[in-house]
Amino acid sequence: MKNIVVMTGAGMSAESGLKTFRDDNGLWEGHDVMSVASIEGWNQNPELVLDFYNQRRRQLLTVGPNEGHLALTKLESAYQVNIITQNVDDLHERAGATNVLHLHGELLKACSIKNKAHVHDCRRDILFGDTGADHEQIRPFIVWFGEGVPLLTQAAHQVTQADVIFIVGTSMQVYPAASLVEYAKPDCQVYYIDPNPQINRSLAQSSQLEVIEDSAGHAVPKLVDKLLNAVK
Template sequence: MTEFERIVILTGAGISAESGIDTFRSAGGLWEQHRVEDVATPEGFARNPDLVLGFYDARREALANAAPNPAHLALARLEREFSGDLLLVTQNVDDLHERGGSARVLHMHGELKSALCQSCETRSRWERTMLDRPPCPVCRAPTLRPDVVWFGEMPYQMGRITRALEACDLFVSIGTSGAVYPAAGFVQEARANGAATLELNLEPSEGSHFFSESRHGAAGQLVPEWVDEVLRG
């Protein structure tokens, strides 16, 4: 593989599926168990906060039983050994990248283990339930919500992501459906600025035709193989 100097990597639910984390769009996934409008919108939270808080409490509990897989570990190795600039952007709200050893992770859709106070707008690390309305650690108001970007809300740090896409010479998408914007448009942004583009996915995504190269198979196999190629130069 050609040597690159600036890489942007986008990861989606597919990279964590091998760790036992439910994906949203697969058969039997979370969206078949819950309506998006009920558990992943500001309106759903206003209508039935107990349902939403219970949903994310359950996801947080399930995350405690999951472990990073070889794909997470390989990306952490890439971060340690790659001599150029690397930005890892994830749509996932789990912490498997961090537990796999990655230190520089941008969570564009927020994090399960973070609470956002609707009163003082402070973010706090969070591992416990929210269903019992615990007080904010800062202002003590019982107004915490999951620090997760819901449909209709703006993803985090889009300015930084856009600047990285403009500057990168390689964009890699791993385990994404290619169905959720703005992330689904990242490949087109990178291509427009002259970057090479690579998709690593279990099967062709909705945006596969935008990539200059696509490889299909399990992330736990494809990602370590690709990392080996990059580090060999």
């Protein structure tokens, strides 16, 4: 059974109604990125950070997976599929995907500000003063700027095993996630799906690269059908 790794970014979820990080009217909504998505921002104004993610969490609970998310789950009938996502939403899981690695954390989880190992599901607002099992303030279970990416090594290993890679809805400009394709085997087929693709150094090194200038909701189902027909 061939191994497919799917690497997804904000564009994967945009068609579900979630705002992206880099659009002109995007996720930051007037906030400087470092004020709401960095450990320094938390230390300076935790109430602002909590309110920002509370709004994101509420929005997430009003949307559902799109055709791109749903199509990827069909691949599991014929391929080993691992999804590595930069997204903090749970839309891949809601679509039925069984192997999802969240590089940047999960919006519907919370953890202790002192110990990220103290993590629990969270579908409600988090307020300043809310504490967890260790009696410490809880925060969104998100990898902020200024923090390490603990699952990066696991993600890189998955990429080394891939026969086929999908890169969907990501600018390929945010490191270290953008460097993951460098771990691909030399003969790995890479499909890059994005309405406005940007070919960085990592992608340029791919010997078998096919760029599909289209949205996830349109292009992913077509590509999935193509690969499924190939194994019939």
